[in-house]
Amino acid sequence: MNHLVVICHPRRKSFTQAIGRRYAEAVESLGHDVIIRDLYRLRFDPVLGEGELPDAERRRVPSAVRREQRHLAAAGAVAFFYPIWWAFMPAMMKGYIDRVLASGFAYDIKNDEIVPRLAGKKALIFTSSAADMADLRRSKQWRSMRLLEEDNMLSLCGIELLDHVHFASVVPGLPKRSVERHLAMAVAAVEKHWGNAPAAQG
């Protein structure tokens, strides 16, 4: 299967990057094909331009966006890796969603109804926060993350969310053994979801 790994973190040596790269290695070790899109290293522009609006007079999909759409179109599975910033995804990640999951590619609108165009694809989300789970729940951050990220964004395009793995209490100076435990969780997610999946599949 073709896997798309979308990593969103400005720092090359971050927890988020480490989890994303370990996930990609584990998927590859099962014989699957993986493409990593490291949005900051790609200098992906998250700002949606006027010409990209669905009702723009002369609608134009910029080549950088089209390139990401091609990667997504070719993938059977996509995994997103990002930290929680202000109870949501970083602007870079949101911009990728705004621009890449565009109408005409990810969904159509017909007779005022949304028609998904990416049905059959599977997704996983990996996030991290400084707050612990109790804090996330108490402050309703957890609920907002789930509502906005899981129940709407992906399903609207027909993408089935298989898992959302969240790493709480990720703070600077995290003990090495905690990092190792979290990395092992990423590998466990790969085994759980792709361990029995045939490698040669769209």
Ligand SMILES: Cc1cc2nc3c(=O)[nH]c(=O)nc-3n(C[C@H](O)[C@H](O)[C@H](O)COP(=O)(O)O)c2cc1C
């Ligand atoms: C701009 C910014 C906003 C943040 N907002 C939150 C937040 O709302 N809730 C939270 O628990 N942590 C928040 N954090 C902490 C990050 O989620 C945490 O440091 C990150 O998940 C750790 O992973 P990393 O080392 O890959 O950055 C924020 C960090 C930054 C830089």
